[in-house]
Amino acid sequence: MILSFNLYDNMFIAVYAIVMAFIFGAIFASFITCAAWRMVRGEDWIHGHSHCDTCGHELSTMDLFPIISYIALKGKCRYCGSKVPARDLIFEIALGLVFAGTIAIHGYIDPFVIELFVLEVIFLGLSLAEIDSGKLQSGFLLGLLVTWILFAGFMDDVKHYCLEGVAAALAISAIMYCVSKLMSSAKKQKVDIDIRLFAICMLYTGLDVGVVALVTACIAGVLIMLISRKKSFALSPLMGIGTVFALLFGNLIVQSLFTALGITSGLM
Numbered sequence: 001m002i003l004s005f006n007l008y009d010n011m012f013i014a015v016y017a018i019v020m021a022f023i024f025g026a027i028f029a030s031f032i033t034c035a036a037w038r039m040v041r042g043e044d045w046i047h048g049h050s051h052c053d054t055c056g057h058e059l060s061t062m063d064l065f066p067i068i069s070y071i072a073l074k075g076k077c078r079y080c081g082s083k084v085p086a087r088d089l090i091f092e093i094a095l096g097l098v099f100a101g102t103i104a105i106h107g108y109i110d111p112f113v114i115e116l117f118v119l120e121v122i123f124l125g126l127s128l129a130e131i132d133s134g135k136l137q138s139g140f141l142l143g144l145l146v147t148w149i150l151f152a153g154f155m156d157d158v159k160h161y162c163l164e165g166v167a168a169a170l171a172i173s174a175i176m177y178c179v180s181k182l183m184s185s186a187k188k189q190k191v192d193i194d195i196r197l198f199a200i201c202m203l204y205t206g207l208d209v210g211v212v213a214l215v216t217a218c219i220a221g222v223l224i225m226l227i228s229r230k231k232s233f234a235l236s237p238l239m240g241i242g243t244v245f246a247l248l249f250g251n252l253i254v255q256s257l258f259t260a261l262g263i264t265s266g267l268m
């Protein structure tokens with residue numbers, strides 16, 4: 001990839017970059033959880049001011065530092081003393097760790113790692129909005145599509161990358177359409193599968209790495225089902241986990257599999 005800097009050439013820079021990634025992850029989680037919350041409620045999610053959900057008091061900059069404000073205020077509103085849900089703190093720490101892990105695993109500061117950060121932020125927003133509203137919010141899906149278009153220009157072989165992505169998106173759309181038709185006839189009622197998210201994820205992964213994404217999403221789904229004992233759950237967190245995992249490890253997994261099966265990498 002063009003514009004690439006190896007993180008592990010200098011251990012000081014590596015540690016600095018990983019710590020900064022954690023801080024930025026927490027900041028973006030704070031922004032996107034708020035944006036998802038407002039989007040679901042039909043509020044202005046860019047220009048609106050943050051306020052306490054109990055007393056409605058507008059929050060100051062001091063109240064909005066990710067992680068730090070929550071700990072300093074002991075998880076309570078500064079103005080009315082009501083408890084602030086720990087959910088936001090958990091997502092700030094979680095996305096911070098995901099950002100730190102992403103850059104540590106990828107090992108380079110390049111457009112691809114920035115693209116992964118953007119993907120992770122949008123997937124968090126999409127997931128929270130789907131869990132809250134039961135729907136995939138078009139704004140976040142559009143964000144994923146625009147991100148793919150913008151970052152495609154940084155790939156080594158832009159034409160091949162775009163063609164492979166579009167082919168994978170068309171293939172998954174056709175498969176999901178057939179699955180929904182089969183399920184509809186089996187259940188004798190209309191079953192709608194939202195194809196948009198599957199298609200957009202495949203743009204990022206292409207065909208072979210896309211299979212890794214889908215398998216990972218299925219494994220994550222089964223694990224969540226076993227842990228939470230729920231029969232239905234949101235699709236976007238699973239596809240988010242699957243896609244990010246596949247973009248980080250997919251090529252390695254596919255190549256190892258091909259090697260194990262004795263298929264030469266000339267096919268890749």
Ligand SMILES: [Zn+2]
Binds near residue numbers: 052053055078080
């Ligand atoms: Zn309050």
